[in-house]
Amino acid sequence: MKLNRLQKIILGVLVFFLMIGLLLQGINGNTTSNLGYDAFTMLKYSLIDHPVETIKEWTHDFASLWSVKKENDILRYELSQAPSYQAKYEDAQRRITELEEALDLKGKERYESIAANVVSRDTSTWNDRITIDKGSKDGIVEGMAVESVKGMIGKVESTSDYTSVVKLLTSEDKKSNASIKINIDEKHSSDGILYSYDVKKGVYVVYLYDDTDKVKKGMQVVTSGKGGVYPSGLLVGTVDSIQSLNNQTGQTIYVRPIDDMQEFSIVRVIGSKKGE
Numbered sequence: 001m002k003l004n005r006l007q008k009i010i011l012g013v014l015v016f017f018l019m020i021g022l023l024l025q026g027i028n029g030n031t032t033s034n035l036g037y038d039a040f041t042m043l044k045y046s047l048i049d050h051p052v053e054t055i056k057e058w059t060h061d062f063a064s065l066w067s068v069k070k071e072n073d074i075l076r077y078e079l080s081q082a083p084s085y086q087a088k089y090e091d092a093q094r095r096i097t098e099l100e101e102a103l104d105l106k107g108k109e110r111y112e113s114i115a116a117n118v119v120s121r122d123t124s125t126w127n128d129r130i131t132i133d134k135g136s137k138d139g140i141v142e143g144m145a146v147e148s149v150k151g152m153i154g155k156v157e158s159t160s161d162y163t164s165v166v167k168l169l170t171s172e173d174k175k176s177n178a179s180i181k182i183n184i185d186e187k188h189s190s191d192g193i194l195y196s197y198d199v200k201k202g203v204y205v206v207y208l209y210d211d212t213d214k215v216k217k218g219m220q221v222v223t224s225g226k227g228g229v230y231p232s233g234l235l236v237g238t239v240d241s242i243q244s245l246n247n248q249t250g251q252t253i254y255v256r257p258i259d260d261m262q263e264f265s266i267v268r269v270i271g272s273k274k275g276e
Contacts, residue, residue, distance in 0.1 A: 151235030
């Protein structure tokens with residue numbers, strides 16, 4: 001019978017392993033009656049047992065590699081989330097600091113105050129108005145002064161039972177006037193009025209009633225309490241630049257708003273003096 005190519009290869013492999021088995025048995029000096037059994041065992045190990053064990057080892061190694069890959073994927077994901085976790089942490093820390101400062105200010109303030117959270121600030125009216133989560137049911141009335149932990153931000157424009165709208169000093173509405181003063185020294189101050197906000201320059205436009213040359217850049221501008229709206233001493237900002245008025249008494253100054261005018265989440269609504 002004539003064998004084909006595949007049969008010849010298989011037969012050759014069998015003969016090869018059989019010869020290997022015989023050779024190994026001969027080396028060990030054991031070519032007696034157990035020769036056939038040992039040769040068969042060697043052949044079985046070479047053709048079946050060893051390949052099966054190899055496949056098992058490969059399978060185990062592949063499973064281990066796959067497990068390591070999954071762990072690496074999880075680690076990479078966790079690392080990718082690190083900036084998000086950091087941002088959440090920093091935001092929480094900022095709110096804690098803001099609350100601590102608000103509580104500290106509340107203890108020192110001569111006026112009754114009501115703490116509130118900013119619940120709405122529309123991007124289209126970002127510099128004009130905010131909505132807070134306290135209203136008439138909480139004792140809020142129109143005209144009350146409102147400040148952040150850094151200083152003055154505006155006044156209550158309208159109220160509902162549980163919310164209020166606050167008109168900011170940075171509103172482009174020219175009706176946001178506030179009486180202010182600049183403390184020159186322990187005995188002298190320069191009074192004036194904040195009558196507008198320059199959006200392009202990012203400063204308040206303030207008119208001082210006198211033309212004193214003692215007002216300098218960097219001096220603090222606070223509410224004077226003379227307008228009947230805002231209590232005295234609330235920080236508005238700092239002097240940014242000064243412009244003298246020709247042939248007129250007084251001068252115009254530009255005031256840089258308090259640091260957190262663009263970013264605050266907690267405010268205080270200031271009412272009447274304690275005991276009144």
